[in-house]
Amino acid sequence: MTLSTTLGSNPAFAVDTHAHVYNLTRYPIHESSGFSILANETGTAEQYAAVLDAHRISHAVLINPLGGYGIDNRNMLDVIASSNGRFKGIAVVPHDISEAQLDTMVQTGVVGIRFNLSFPASPAIKGAGGARLLSLAEERGLIVQVHYHDEAHLLEANDILKACQAPIVIDHCGRPVLDRGINQAGFQALLELGRSHNAIIKLSALFRCSRQGWPYLDTDRYVEKLIDAFSVERCIWGSDWPFLRAGTRIDYGPELSGLSRWLSDVEDRRKVLWKNPFRIFGFQGE
Known part of the structure; x- marks a missing residue:
């Protein structure tokens, strides 16, 4: 099958x-891998394209x-090169990447x-190397995407993020620790970032913070606060x-399916699923 959409x-x-997609036959696990993965956790681009087709994405x-x-x-x-515009990418790059490599x-x-603020293997956002990458991103209009699983790491990087002029995408609802409540410092800092900066929140991977499991009802009040702070x-x-x-x-x-619960308005869901990412990531379409 091809990687371009087969939805008709x-x-x-x-x-x-x-x-995330893998081709472990052509590209085995790399020495810079940040953590170990199991064989059943990987998926190829062809398998992923089939999932997208099945769900009309x-x-x-x-x-x-x-x-x-x-x-x-x-x-x-x-x-990406073989997807006929269906896929775009967010790269993980070393501090010393050349401008020519990044431009390519x-x-x-x-x-x-x-x-990845909570993984030592990730190129750090702090220090001279991080500042250089942020500057390269700002110059090129690139997105700065941030993931963390410990609020302390967001708080450490908060001033850097607030000063960043590039669009900032925060992964996985900021992964709040539900036992700590809405007022936990990291979640409040995330809400402040959403209210005051060119930041985007990714409503994703709530299985990583929910204590109850699907349908993640225990996360609803956090999602509600995020939508309010960042706006639809x-x-x-x-x-x-x-x-x-x-x-x-x-x-x-x-x-x-969670989107239908968090966003009852059809047009709001259309914004989250198409209009917003179309604008933010620069896709072509209707």
Whole structure:
């Protein structure tokens, strides 16, 4: 099968803004991998395209996986090149990447760079190296995508993020620790960032913070606060396929279904699934 959409002449224009793909035959696990992964946690681009087709999702943003590939973006770049515009990418790049290398990535469909604040293997957002990458992103209009699983790491980087002039995308609802409540410092800092900056929140991977499991009802008040702070115009959705280190069974359809509960208005859901990512990531379509 091809990686371009097979939904026919009337696809449901929508974007999954968070997925990882692998080709371990051509590109084995890289030495810069940030953490170990299991064989059943990986998925190929062809398998992912079939999932998108089944759920009538026309486009997607691929995130180079720190787990498995680290700063080796070759597989993601190959997939984007063969997708006929269906996929764009967020790269993980070293501090010393050359401007020419980064520009080549941009020309081939990379629209941002990612920092994993809670993983030592990720290039750091702090220090001279991080400042250089942020400057390169700002100069090129690239997205700065941020993931963390410990609020302390967001708080440490908060001043850097507030000063950043590039669009900032925060992954996975900021992964609040539900036992700490709405007023936990990291979540409040995230809400402040949403109210005062050019920041976008990704309504994704709630299985990573829910204590109850699907349908993640215990996360609803956090999602409500995020939508209010960031506004519907700066919310996007992502699946986090193929659900690395999930710890329990996760399926694509149930992950997508939460949007209908959080956003009762059809037009609001259309903004989150298409209009917003179309604008933010620069897709082409209807």
